[in-house]
Amino acid sequence: MSEESFDVIVIGAGFGGSACAGLLAKKGLNVCLVEKNKVAGGKAMSISKNGHTYTPWVVIGAPVEDNAYQQVLDELDVADLATLAVPESSGSIYKTPEGKYVRMPAMPASQFDPALMFQWLGIPEEEQADSLGFFVQMVTMAPDKIKELDGTDFESWIRSFGIPDSLYGFLVSLCCDGMFMVAVDKLDAAEAIESLQKMFLRGGGIFAKGGYGTVAEAYCEAVRRNGGTVHMGTRTDKILIEDGKVSGIQTKKGTFKAPVVISNAGIQPTVLRLVDEEHWDADYVKYVKELEPSYSLLGYRYFLSKPITDAGFGVIFSNTSPWTQERLDLAHQGKASREGVVYYEVPVNYDPDAAPEGKQMIMTGSFCPADPDMSKEDIHAWADAGEKIIFGAFPDLEACIESKDMYTTKSVSNATRDATVPGAGGETIGLAQKVGQCGSTKPDIASPIEGLYFVGADAGACGVGTQMAILSGVKVADTVYEKLKG
Numbered sequence: 266m267s268e269e270s271f272d273v274i275v276i277g278a279g280f281g282g283s284a285c286a287g288l289l290a291k292k293g294l295n296v297c298l299v300e301k302n303k304v305a306g307g308k309a310m311s312i313s314k315n316g317h318t319y320t321p322w323v324v325i326g327a328p329v330e331d332n333a334y335q336q337v338l339d340e341l342d343v344a345d346l347a348t349l350a351v352p353e354s355s356g357s358i359y360k361t362p363e364g365k366y367v368r369m370p371a372m373p374a375s376q377f378d379p380a381l382m383f384q385w386l387g388i389p390e391e392e393q394a395d396s397l398g399f400f401v402q403m404v405t406m407a408p409d410k411i412k413e414l415d416g417t418d419f420e421s422w423i424r425s426f427g428i429p430d431s432l433y434g435f436l437v438s439l440c441c442d443g444m445f446m447v448a449v450d451k452l453d454a455a456e457a458i459e460s461l462q463k464m465f466l467r468g469g470g471i472f473a474k475g476g477y478g479t480v481a482e483a484y485c486e487a488v489r490r491n492g493g494t495v496h497m498g499t500r501t502d503k504i505l506i507e508d509g510k511v512s513g514i515q516t517k518k519g520t521f522k523a524p525v526v527i528s529n530a531g532i533q534p535t536v537l538r539l540v541d542e543e544h545w546d547a548d549y550v551k552y553v554k555e556l557e558p559s560y561s562l563l564g565y566r567y568f569l570s571k572p573i574t575d576a577g578f579g580v581i582f583s584n585t586s587p588w589t590q591e592r593l594d595l596a597h598q599g600k601a602s603r604e605g606v607v608y609y610e611v612p613v614n615y616d617p618d619a620a621p622e623g624k625q626m627i628m629t630g631s632f633c634p635a636d637p638d639m640s641k642e643d644i645h646a647w648a649d650a651g652e653k654i655i656f657g658a659f660p661d662l663e664a665c666i667e668s669k670d671m672y673t674t675k676s677v678s679n680a681t682r683d684a685t686v687p688g689a690g691g692e693t694i695g696l697a698q699k700v701g702q703c704g705s706t707k708p709d710i711a712s713p714i715e716g717l718y719f720v721g722a723d724a725g726a727c728g729v730g731t732q733m734a735i736l737s738g739v740k741v742a743d744t745v746y747e748k749l750k751g
């Protein structure tokens with residue numbers, strides 16, 4: 266068994282881990298990146314099947330302009346290895362109170378037009394001025410005013426404006442349910458408003474050709490090009506602690522030593538599984554155990570005999586699709602409708618090489634709890650609710666299905682983080698961006714053990730899933746570099 270030494274070890278090549286490892290290697294540190302899967306990208310890896318290539322579930326990036334994917338690709342000199350793509354317009358669909366599915370008018374991703382949006386949402390002319398007033402106030406709110414809302418829930422804030430139900434349904438379904446996967450009455454208002462501003466002012470709906478995994482793979486290549494080591498297919502079994510400080514990791518390939526270990530494995534699996542309990546203070550363990558995951562998505566990938574839409578992505582929603590915590594709890598117990606918002610993505614409509622000639626794959630995602638051990642009945646109840654909506658919005662879809670497969674919270678957990686707390690593991694984002702665990706109360710990137718850091722969606726940044734994880738990678742790389750060089 267080998268025992269090699271490095272300046273820094275990064276566990277996990279998700280977006281946070283791979284960006285952080287690439288940046289530290291570029292700064293000249295001797296980096297070892299260790300990933301349990303054979304491919305990089307974690308929750309947004311790429312896969313190929315029967316001539317189709319895609320991110321395994323619906324992943325929609327925001328913002329578009331000045332996005333973090335490209336900034337780090339450029340910084341690492343690997344922009345030639347991944348190509349981002351922006352579909353011409355969103356294929357979002359509003360289900361009217363009369364049950365009609367109406368597609369959003371064409372608008373380029375970065376030129377959002379509120380007047381067109383209000384017409385589409387059926388907002389009467391006499392209510393449009395107030396709706397515009399609300400909208401402008403939200404997208405121009407100054408950073409210090411946003412900060413004051415840290416700790417307030419988004420539902421209380423948005424309801425105080427008395428906006429029309431359809432505008433509420435649109436903002437909460439498209440933006441909040443989709444960006445954060447947190448019930449609207451638990452979502453932190455500051456986190457939500459900052460991300461909504463970015464999305465409306467800098468565009469939403471960016472993807473990567475060949476799936477998002479190509480971006481994380483490029484970051485891993487930067488580690489290699491800068492003299493670092495990447496071990497794919499290598500699970501970290503234990504983080505080693507000596508005299509109260511981190512000293513390395515243990516894997517089946519051997520022990521790797523370093524004074525700094527950065528974990529992208531999720532704060533709960535890192536604290537509750539990878540480090541022996543004796544090294545933690547009991548209060549910290551209690552705090553970590555009580556952190557809550559975001560909700561999740563499950564859905565189908567429909568492989569179709571012919572194209573049924575020209576949209577690259579979209580969200581299907583109604584006035585009643587937004588999720589409150591009470592409605593989610595009741596739906597989970599089978600006591601309320603499971604019909605919520607449904608996202609869909611059609612990779613071949615932004616990447617012509619993503620499907621065989623003349624074919625199309627459409628994948629869907631609808632809300633569900635993060636539990637990777639949901640019963641079969643529960644899985645099907647959530648999936649059926651989503652399927653009913655996609656078949657309603659695309660009446661031609663069902664007849665064109667050649668095959669279909671399903672992804673669940675179990676698929677997400679298997680591909681990314683271990684389930685260490687009951688009900689957690691299959692979450693989409695990471696920790697929920699809910700009141701009390703984001704903004705000023707987001708977990709610290711530095712753990713109480715000297716030399717052990719967290720990177721990724723759980724710590725260090727705000728925003729939307731993948732880009733938040735990359736921004737965390739940037740922050741942790743800067744912090745660790747300063748510490749080691751200082």
Ligand SMILES: Cc1cc2nc3c(=O)[nH]c(=O)nc-3n(C[C@H](O)[C@H](O)[C@H](O)COP(=O)(O)OP(=O)(O)OC[C@H]3O[C@@H](n4cnc5c(N)ncnc54)[C@H](O)[C@@H]3O)c2cc1C
Pocket residue numbers: 276277278279280281282299300301302305306307308309322323324325326327443499500501502529530531561562563630677680681682683692693694695720721722723729730731732734
């Ligand atoms: C269904 C779904 C839909 C989503 N939709 C969107 C979206 O529309 N837009 C968006 O921006 N984001 C979306 N996300 C969220 C986004 O993908 C994640 O928030 C982000 O990718 C998390 O990155 P991360 O770096 O925190 O960690 P992860 O992606 O969880 O990566 C962690 C990595 O660590 C590895 N690892 C874990 N344990 C070990 C170990 N013991 N040893 C070695 N390696 C280990 C894992 O294999 C993984 O590669 C979605 C996620 C899912 C699952």
